[in-house]
Structure formats: C-alpha cells, structure tokens
Amino acid sequence: MDITGALYILFKILIFPGLLFAVVIGLFLAGLDRKLLARMQKRVGPPLRQPLFDFLKLLGKETIVPHAANKTVYLAAPVVGFTALIVLALFIPVFGYSTFSGNGDLIVILYLLTIPAVALIVGGSSSGSPYAGIGISREMVTMMSYELPLVVVLLTVARKVGGSALCFSLGDIVSWQAENGCLAFHPAMIPALLAMLLVIPAEVGTQPFDVAEAETEICEGPLIEYSGAPLAVFKLNTAVKMFIMTALFANLFFGGIETGYVALDAVIMVAICALVTFFSMTLIHAVTARLKIEHLFKFYWTVVAGLAALSLILVWVGL
Amino acid sequence: MSYVHFPVIAVMTLFMGxxxxxxxxxHSRAVRSFLAIAASGIAFVLIAMLVKPVLIDGEIISYWMGNWNPVNGYAIGIGYEVDQLGMFFALLVVSTILLSAVYSLRYIERDSSQEFYYVLFLMLSGSVLGLVLTGDVFNMFIMIEIMTFTAVGLTAFRNTGFGSVEAAFKYLVIGSIGSSFTLFGIAILYGQCHTLNMAQLSAMLSGNHSPATLMAFALMFTGLAVKSYIVPFHTPAADAYTTAPSSISMVFSGMVNKAGVYGIIRLVYIIFRTMDIPAVQTLMVIFGAVTMFIGVTMALAQHDFKRLLAFHSISQIGYVITAVGLCTSLGLTGGLFHAMNHTLFKGLLFLCAGAVLRATGTTNLDQLGGLSKKMPATTVCFLIGAFSISGLPPFNGFASKWLVYQAAYDKAVTTGNFLYVFVTIVALIVSVMTLASFIKVTQAAFFGQLPERLKDVEEVPFLMQLPMWIMSALCVLSGVFYNFVDKYLLVPAVSAALGVSRYIDSMMGSGYAAEKCVTDIQASGVHFSYWNPMVWLALFVIVLCAACLCILTSKGSRGEILEGDGEDGKYATFFSGEKALPSHVGGSDLFWGFKTDWKGYFNIMEGLHSGVVNDYALYVVAAAAIVVVFTFMFMR
Structure with missing residues (x-):
C-alpha cells in the first residue's frame, strides 16, 4: 500500500465517515432531539450545541474512581464502547460510499451493536454500586427484548434483497435498492419498517424505553458512579449511537436515493437521520411515560417482534 | 521410527501412565505428578508431530493392530485410521489433557486419594484419544465404555461434598443406557455387514440401506447423542459438571462431549453417509435448536457458577449439532470451528470457576461478589472467556457463530424451508441470552461488593493461572487469525468428512471405494469473505489510541483521575444516605424482569428437571423411540 492509500484510509477512519463525522452528527442529532422535545413541551430548550458543551465541560471535571470499583475495567469500559461505535460507523455506508464491505456486514453490525451496551453493563457493574446492579440487569433485559425484532428485521431484509441467495452485505442491500426502489416503498416491508422504528429508541435508550437509566428511580443506573471524562465518553456514546441506528435505518429502508455525489448523499442521509430521530425518539418520548421492565420485554417480544415476523412471512411467501 | 506408529503409541502412553x-x-506426590505430566506431554508431542503429515500433507494413516490385514476384502483385525477429521479432534483432546493435567497439579493438592484421581484421569484421556483415532466401530464402543466409567468415577471423586455420588449415579444410569443403544446398533450392523471396520462399513452402506441398518443408525445415533449430552439426554451432564473437580469439568466439556460430537459426525458423514437425506438434517437441526434454547434458558435460571457453565456447555453443543446437521460444507466448517472454540472458552471458564472455588470455597453465586480486586488475573481470563462464548467480536466465538448463522440462513434461502429461518433466529437469540447469563456471573461473582467473609481471598498460584492464560491467548488468537485456523485445521477436516473414498481406499486398498460405487461430495459453495480481522485489528488499535489520547489530553489540573479509600465520603459508593449496606444485587435476582415474563416456561422446565433418575432414564428411552420411529417414517 502506498502512502496516499494509507492516508486515504486514515482520512476515512478519522474524519469521514469515521470518527469526526459520526461524533459531529451524533451530537447534532442529540441536540436536535432535546430542542424538538422542548418545543413540543412548550419549553424554549437548550441550543443545538448543548450536547457538545456538556461533553467538553465533563472532560474538564475530575474523574473519581470509587473505592469499590475495579479501576481498569471502570476506566476502560467507556473507551471500548466508543471504539466499537466508531468501527461500526465505518461499516455503515453513506449510501454508495463505504469504507469496508463484505458479505457478513449485517451480522457484524448486529454484534458490534452489542459491544457498547456490554461496555455500559460491564462498566456499571465494575463500579460496585447496587443502583448500577439494578441498572445493568435492566439494560441486559432491554437488550434481550429488542434483539429478537432486530434480528427478524435484518433477516427479512436479507431475504427480500437476496432472494434465494445469501445476502448479508449492506453494500449489496443499498445497490439493490438503487435498482428496485427503496425498501420502504415495498408494502411487505412496512411492518418491518415500523418494527425497526420501535427498536431504535430501545437501542439508544430513550424514554419510554430508558428503564436501565431511569433517572428518577435508580439515578441513571450503570452511570451512577461515573464522573468526568468517562462519563463524558458514555454520554458521547449515546449520541453516536443515535447516529449509527438512524443511519442504519436510512441504509436499510431508504438506500436507493443516492445521487452519486458523496457530499449530497451525506446531506440527504443526515436529513433522513434527523427525521427518524424525530419520529422514533422525540415524538415517542414526548407522548409516553417510562415502561416497567417486564412490560418492555413483553412489548418487544409480542408487538414489535410480531410486526417484524409479519414482514418476514410476507416476504417469504414472495410479496 | 515411522510416524504411523504414533497414534497407537499416544493412546498406549496414556493407558500405561x-x-x-x-x-x-x-505414596509419592512427585511421582504421580511426574507420571501425569509425562504421559500427557508425550501424547501431546506425538499427536503434534502428526500435524504436518496428516493435516498439511493430507496423508491418511492406517494401522492394523498386530498386522492383521484384510483378507479377501474383509477387515478382520482392529484398525486405527487417522484422517484429518480424527486428527482435528485428537488435537483438541491432547491439548485439553495437557492443560488440565498442569492445572490439576495444584488444584487437587488438598484432596485425599490423589493416586486414584490421576489413574482415572489418564484412563479417561486415553479412552477419548483412542475413540477419535480408531477405525473400528467396536473398538470405539470399548473406548466409550472406558470413558463413561472413568468419568463416573471422577464425578464422584470429591465425595465429601454434597451431591457428587448422586451425580455419579445419574451419570452411570444414563451413560449405560446410551452405551447399550450404541452396542445394540453395532451388533445389528455386524450381523448385516459382517465387518466392524468403519471404512468397509462406509463402502458397504453408502446409499444401500436396509431396515436393519436404519435401525442400527437410529440406535447408534441415540447412543452417541447421549454421550454428547444434547437435550433430552443432557440431564446427567448438569450434575456431573457441577460436582466434579473443575479440572475434570473442563475435560468433560472440552473432550468428553466432543467425543460424542465426533462420533455423530463420523456416524452421519462417514459410516452411514446419510447426511444427504433431508430427514436426517431435519432431525439433527431440531435436536440442535432445542438443545441450544433449553440449555441457555436453564443456564439463566441457575445460581451456581459451575452449574450455569454446565448448561452453557449443553447449549453450545446445540450450535455444533445444528451446524453439522445442515450438511453443507459451510455448516460443517462452522460446526467444527465452534466445537474447537467451545473446547477453548468453556475449558477456560471452568478453570476460572475452579480458581474461584479454590480461593473462596464456594461456587454459589449468591455468596460471592467483588472478587475482581482480589483475583485480577482470574477476572481478566473470565472476561475473555465470557466474551468469547457470547460471540463478541473479535473473539473466537464470534467467528464460528457467524459461520453457523450464515450456514443456517444460507440453507434457509436455498431450500426455501422456513424451519431453517426459525433455527437462525433461535441461534441469534440464544447468543444474546448467553451474554445475559455471563453478565450475571460477572456481576455476581467478580464485581459488586466484596462480602465480609471473603476479605482474605488470594489469587490462585501460578501453575493454575498458566493454563488459564494459555487458553485466553488461544481464544483471542483463533478469533483474530481465523484464516490460519480455517486453512490448516478446518478445511482439511471438512474435506475429510465429505470425501470419504480416500478414507476407504487407504484402509481397504486402493480401488475399493470405486468398486463399491462410493462417490464423494464436492466441498463447494463455501464463501469465506467475512470480515478481514487484520484490517480490523489495525483499526481497533488506531481508534483506541485516538480515544486514549483524547482522555490523556483532557487530564488537566481539574480533570485528573482520583482514587481514595472508602472511608472518605468522596470515594464511597452512593447509597442514598442509607446507613445500612444495601444488599448486593446478584445471582438469582438479577434478571427478575425477564423471569417474571417467562414464569410459565420456567415452571415447566423446573418440573421436567426433577432430579429423579427414573424420569431422566424415561426421557432417554422416549427420545430413542422417537428417533427410531422418525427414522423409519422419513428415511426410507
């Protein structure tokens, strides 16, 4: 590999569509979510840059490692989660433009998505707090809840696109949509789309699916003992996760609308991300109250998984 | 000395030991230790020296005991035949033996009657090694018998504790039923074919089944399924793994149940060559999926560290059986890879459980907590094992599970059969549940508050840590460099399982397979274009560096990392101002939200796992009956 190639890869990893892009758009979406929510509740709301300010301010605060905590794991957990998210950002193409591509993309994404959650769980667990103990238990159950519908949605997309051949590649899914139209406009995929819209808030952990962090009852659960830079990274992880999930949604269901210009594609994608953020997170957040953990589990394994399964069956019979 | 003698010498060394x-x-502990290490070391070296000729050059070693060569095309002597498939499992077996022997040196030093431990241990090792290397069905049965009875003895080894004799009794009853089925099947086969040699049987039975041989297939399948502890034959495994010493639990999950899996692969792919029949595929995949699911849900309900691991062992074998049962080369690759990874990570986890038991005297998750500060090495090893078994990238469990999912879904879309979609979904969900139950162990045993009783716990000695570190390293390496594993271990083993004519010719003289019209299956349709871990690793390092840098730069005058002891309120855990220490959430209470929703299911499962050996024997017999009926209904 020559030097320009190496620099190009480094550019992809560190700037676009990797680190910088994911962080900036993630923080933007988080700010947008807060602003829109405030407007819907007739509040003025913080400026759009507030999540960035919060992040920078937390970086300057002192980091307290509680006596009961295992220091290495406690400090490493947020960084590992963040790393996994950045790697994930590289696997999700900006429509036609991607860093890596392979046959197993969907499964890799599914598994990489679990790493930030596991990092949160292990980090919270290592802090030794009983509140964190309850929090991680709920986080894990939340994870089990949304994993079923997510898996079914991904398999549905794979079947729809691949037909009678195995197709797990996100790149192939996008190019298939460029030829055959966006999956969102195929009637059989509508239930899967709805299911995916409901999976996103649980994956990101916004109300009413934020049982794991539940500020009012268990004081942010896994994050209770965190302070300073590790807390900042965890907050950043949530923001980046918003971007990752909405971008995944955009690629899975609106993959076909690429223009050929990367910059324009990026703008369109961010617009879709913002729309999805509004519908799947802000709107639901504004009109509902937090669920109990057993209700959350039941909801995902019946209603959401049912929607996804409906789509799978429709696709399987050839619609 | 030519290397054709090595397999036999390796088996004999262990028995001689x-x-x-x-x-x-x-009388002497030094002599015992020396003998155990020497015997397992020699066996390891001998098998390792066969890697080049057998795995890399693709040679098949055939060895007739006492030079009893076939007469008039009939095998009359006992033959050892080592092909790549047998070699693959032999490598797993000797590695497990050696690591377990090293671990045992310090682990059982406080037990009484240690000489019996090593005698049984070496006999168990020899029998499993013999089982995977032999080319004779009856010899295989003998090895199964030795394996079962030494395993029973070792299960009851720590008979001062609660339940070990009971566990041994269950193992004895269920194991004997399984052995009897196998023997019955072999007897029918001998009556039909007048030979016990696997190569010759394969040539005679290929595409040439009579009702009697179908009966033999059903019975032998059931018998070997009992040995690999798939549901509903799993019941003795849970007790035996829990009560046996951890070094033995590792051997059980690392090679004893692999011996059963090996037997099934040998049976289905080589001896009977029934893998093309859709009914057999359905049978194995259903068994596998049920095993995965019941294993993992039972594991979620456990309170005991080792018992939880035991149920995971069962669950992971479900993955292997499912993948093998798909009967595609992709599936077989995934299955063998997962079998290998299971040996590594489950062995590692059992050793960690053993370390916890030795250090604290209990494996009850409700009584543990906060061990990570006292036992940092064990914690790190445990986390590596836990992440591997949960299939997080870049550990080895991910690579193999991915192959399994791909194979299952590939089968689903190419055949259009909805059963395989269902199986894929189950496999993916089981993976999350595996993660959940390991989070539970992490939280309950290693993190959280340290109970008063465990204040003086110490890390285990170096000789016990050594095997744990080796296995952790292997877990990471085989995940990152899966290309090498694939090239040097899996591809040869898969091609040996699919291409049977070389196996037959090597044993019975060239041209024998062609004479009997045996055709090979071409290993095709494998696409190994999954992620490139090297790119990944580089990436991981880059991003990790970036993140570290980001944190380091933030370390200004106010942003430093502060530590202090619990007396200072600043560093104490937040308890909302309660004076009394709130209870540590762990063990049984951790997933109550999930358990409430599944109450009905768990009640049924609890009822089924009654602990009464009569019930368990009934399951075995009933399942055998179902397999026989299924075979006759759908395989004709």
Missing amino acids: AFLTVVLGK
Whole structure:
C-alpha cells in the first residue's frame, strides 16, 4: 500500500465517515432531539450545541474512581464502547460510499451493536454500586427484548434483497435498492419498517424505553458512579449511537436515493437521520411515560417482534 | 521410527501412565505428578508431530493392530485410521489433557486419594484419544465404555461434598443406557455387514440401506447423542459438571462431549453417509435448536457458577449439532470451528470457576461478589472467556457463530424451508441470552461488593493461572487469525468428512471405494469473505489510541483521575444516605424482569428437571423411540 492509500484510509477512519463525522452528527442529532422535545413541551430548550458543551465541560471535571470499583475495567469500559461505535460507523455506508464491505456486514453490525451496551453493563457493574446492579440487569433485559425484532428485521431484509441467495452485505442491500426502489416503498416491508422504528429508541435508550437509566428511580443506573471524562465518553456514546441506528435505518429502508455525489448523499442521509430521530425518539418520548421492565420485554417480544415476523412471512411467501 | 506408529503409541502412553500411577504413585506426590505430566506431554508431542503429515500433507494413516490385514476384502483385525477429521479432534483432546493435567497439579493438592484421581484421569484421556483415532466401530464402543466409567468415577471423586455420588449415579444410569443403544446398533450392523471396520462399513452402506441398518443408525445415533449430552439426554451432564473437580469439568466439556460430537459426525458423514437425506438434517437441526434454547434458558435460571457453565456447555453443543446437521460444507466448517472454540472458552471458564472455588470455597453465586480486586488475573481470563462464548467480536466465538448463522440462513434461502429461518433466529437469540447469563456471573461473582467473609481471598498460584492464560491467548488468537485456523485445521477436516473414498481406499486398498460405487461430495459453495480481522485489528488499535489520547489530553489540573479509600465520603459508593449496606444485587435476582415474563416456561422446565433418575432414564428411552420411529417414517 502506498502512502496516499494509507492516508486515504486514515482520512476515512478519522474524519469521514469515521470518527469526526459520526461524533459531529451524533451530537447534532442529540441536540436536535432535546430542542424538538422542548418545543413540543412548550419549553424554549437548550441550543443545538448543548450536547457538545456538556461533553467538553465533563472532560474538564475530575474523574473519581470509587473505592469499590475495579479501576481498569471502570476506566476502560467507556473507551471500548466508543471504539466499537466508531468501527461500526465505518461499516455503515453513506449510501454508495463505504469504507469496508463484505458479505457478513449485517451480522457484524448486529454484534458490534452489542459491544457498547456490554461496555455500559460491564462498566456499571465494575463500579460496585447496587443502583448500577439494578441498572445493568435492566439494560441486559432491554437488550434481550429488542434483539429478537432486530434480528427478524435484518433477516427479512436479507431475504427480500437476496432472494434465494445469501445476502448479508449492506453494500449489496443499498445497490439493490438503487435498482428496485427503496425498501420502504415495498408494502411487505412496512411492518418491518415500523418494527425497526420501535427498536431504535430501545437501542439508544430513550424514554419510554430508558428503564436501565431511569433517572428518577435508580439515578441513571450503570452511570451512577461515573464522573468526568468517562462519563463524558458514555454520554458521547449515546449520541453516536443515535447516529449509527438512524443511519442504519436510512441504509436499510431508504438506500436507493443516492445521487452519486458523496457530499449530497451525506446531506440527504443526515436529513433522513434527523427525521427518524424525530419520529422514533422525540415524538415517542414526548407522548409516553417510562415502561416497567417486564412490560418492555413483553412489548418487544409480542408487538414489535410480531410486526417484524409479519414482514418476514410476507416476504417469504414472495410479496 | 515411522510416524504411523504414533497414534497407537499416544493412546498406549496414556493407558500405561494410568497403570504406572497405580504401581508407583501410591505414596509419592512427585511421582504421580511426574507420571501425569509425562504421559500427557508425550501424547501431546506425538499427536503434534502428526500435524504436518496428516493435516498439511493430507496423508491418511492406517494401522492394523498386530498386522492383521484384510483378507479377501474383509477387515478382520482392529484398525486405527487417522484422517484429518480424527486428527482435528485428537488435537483438541491432547491439548485439553495437557492443560488440565498442569492445572490439576495444584488444584487437587488438598484432596485425599490423589493416586486414584490421576489413574482415572489418564484412563479417561486415553479412552477419548483412542475413540477419535480408531477405525473400528467396536473398538470405539470399548473406548466409550472406558470413558463413561472413568468419568463416573471422577464425578464422584470429591465425595465429601454434597451431591457428587448422586451425580455419579445419574451419570452411570444414563451413560449405560446410551452405551447399550450404541452396542445394540453395532451388533445389528455386524450381523448385516459382517465387518466392524468403519471404512468397509462406509463402502458397504453408502446409499444401500436396509431396515436393519436404519435401525442400527437410529440406535447408534441415540447412543452417541447421549454421550454428547444434547437435550433430552443432557440431564446427567448438569450434575456431573457441577460436582466434579473443575479440572475434570473442563475435560468433560472440552473432550468428553466432543467425543460424542465426533462420533455423530463420523456416524452421519462417514459410516452411514446419510447426511444427504433431508430427514436426517431435519432431525439433527431440531435436536440442535432445542438443545441450544433449553440449555441457555436453564443456564439463566441457575445460581451456581459451575452449574450455569454446565448448561452453557449443553447449549453450545446445540450450535455444533445444528451446524453439522445442515450438511453443507459451510455448516460443517462452522460446526467444527465452534466445537474447537467451545473446547477453548468453556475449558477456560471452568478453570476460572475452579480458581474461584479454590480461593473462596464456594461456587454459589449468591455468596460471592467483588472478587475482581482480589483475583485480577482470574477476572481478566473470565472476561475473555465470557466474551468469547457470547460471540463478541473479535473473539473466537464470534467467528464460528457467524459461520453457523450464515450456514443456517444460507440453507434457509436455498431450500426455501422456513424451519431453517426459525433455527437462525433461535441461534441469534440464544447468543444474546448467553451474554445475559455471563453478565450475571460477572456481576455476581467478580464485581459488586466484596462480602465480609471473603476479605482474605488470594489469587490462585501460578501453575493454575498458566493454563488459564494459555487458553485466553488461544481464544483471542483463533478469533483474530481465523484464516490460519480455517486453512490448516478446518478445511482439511471438512474435506475429510465429505470425501470419504480416500478414507476407504487407504484402509481397504486402493480401488475399493470405486468398486463399491462410493462417490464423494464436492466441498463447494463455501464463501469465506467475512470480515478481514487484520484490517480490523489495525483499526481497533488506531481508534483506541485516538480515544486514549483524547482522555490523556483532557487530564488537566481539574480533570485528573482520583482514587481514595472508602472511608472518605468522596470515594464511597452512593447509597442514598442509607446507613445500612444495601444488599448486593446478584445471582438469582438479577434478571427478575425477564423471569417474571417467562414464569410459565420456567415452571415447566423446573418440573421436567426433577432430579429423579427414573424420569431422566424415561426421557432417554422416549427420545430413542422417537428417533427410531422418525427414522423409519422419513428415511426410507
């Protein structure tokens, strides 16, 4: 590999569509979510840059490692989660433009998505707090809840696109949509789309699916003992996760609308991300109250998984 | 000395070691330890020296005991035949033996009657190694018998504790039923084909089944399924793994149940060559999926560290059986890879459980907590094992599970059969549940608050840590460099399982397979274009560096990392101002939200796992009946 190639890869990893892009758009979406929510509740709301300010301010605060905590794991957990998210950002193409591509993309994404959650769980667990103990238990159950519908949605997309051949590649899914139209406009995929819209808030952990962090009852659960830079990274992880999930949604269901210009594609994608953020997170957040953990589990394994399964069956019979 | 003698010598060394331990090792611990290490070391070296000729050059070693060559095209002597498939499992077996022997040195030093431990241990090792290397069905049965009875003895080894004799009794009853089925099947086969040699049987039975041989298939399948503890034959495994010493639990999950899996692969792919029949595929995949699911849900309900691991062992074998049952080369690759990874990570986890048991005296998750500060090495090893078994990238469990999912879904879309979609979904969900139950162990045993009782716990000695570190390293390496594993271990083993004519010719003289019209299956349709871990690793390092840098730069005057002891309120855990220490959430209470929703299911499962050996024997017999009926209905 020559030097320009190496620099190009480094550019992809560190700037676009990797680190910088994911962080900036993630923080933007988080700010947008807060602003829109405030407007819907007739509040003025913080400026759009507030999540960035919060992040920078937390970086300057002192980091307290509680006596009961295992220091290495406690400090490493947020960084590992963040790393996994950045790697994930590289696997999700900006429509036609991607860093890596392979046959197993969907499964890799599914598994990489679990790493930030596991990092949160292990980090919270290592802090030794009983509140964190309850929090991680709920986080894990939340994870089990949304994993079923997510898996079914991904398999549905794979079947729809691949037909009678195995197709797990996100790149192939996008190019298939460029030829055959966006999956969102195929009637059989509508239930899967709805299911995916409901999976996103649980994956990101916004109300009413934020049982794991539940500020009012268990004081942010896994994050209770965190302070300073590790807390900042965890907050950043949530923001980046918003971007990752909405971008995944955009690629899975609106993959076909690429223009050929990367910059324009990026703008369109961010617009879709913002729309999805509004519908799947802000709107639901504004009109509902937090669920109990057993209700959350039941909801995902019946209603959401049912929607996804409906789509799978429709696709399987050839619609 | 030519290497064709090595397989037999390796097996004999282990049995000789057992014999010498009885004669010489009664009084001296040093002699016993030396014999155990020497025997397992020699076996390891001998098998390792076969890697080049067998796995890389693709040679098949055939060896007739006492030079009893076939006469008039009929095998009359006992033959050892080592092909790549047998070699693959032999490598797993000797590695497990050696690591377990090293671990045992310090682990059982406080137990009484250690000479019996080593005698049984070496006999168990020899029998499993013999089982995977032999080319004779009856010899295989003998090895199964030795394996079962030494395993029973070792299960009851720590008979001062609660339940070990009971576990041994269950193992004895269920194991004997399984052995009897196998023997019955072999007898029918001998009556039909007048030979016991696997290569010759394969040539005779290929595409040439009579009702009697179908009966033999059903019975032998059931018998070997009992040995690999798939549901509903799993019941003795849970007890035996829990009560046996951890070094033995590792051997059980690392090679004893792999021996059953090996037997099934040998049976289905080589001896009967029934893998093309859709009914057999359905049978194995259903068994596999049920095993995965019941294993993992039962594991979620456990309170005991080792019992939880035992149910995971069962669950992971479900993955292997499912993948093998798909009967595609992709599936077989995934299955063998997962079998290998299971040996590594489950062995590692059992050793960690053993370390916890030795250090604290209990494996009850409700009584543990906060061990990570006292036992940092064990914690790191445990986390590596836990992440591997949960299939997080870049550990080895991910690579193999991915192959399994791909194979299952590939089968689903190419055949259009909805059963395989269902199986894929189950496999993916089981993976998350595996993660959940390991989070539970992490939280309950290693993190959280340290109970008063465990204030003086110490890390285990170096000799016990050594095997744990080796296995952790292997877990990471085989995940990152899966290309090498694939090239040097999996591809040869898969091609050996699919291309049977070389196996037959090597044993019975060239041209024998062609004479009997045996055709090979071409290993095709494998696409190994999954992620490139090297790119990944580089990436991981880059991003990790970036993140570290980001944190380091933030370390200004106010942003430093502060530590202090619990007396200072600043560093104490937040308890909302309660004076009394709130209870540590762990063990049984951790997933109550999930358990409430599944109450009905768990009640049924609890009822089924009654602990009464009569019930368990009934399951075995009933399942055998179902397999026989299924075979006759759908395989004709």
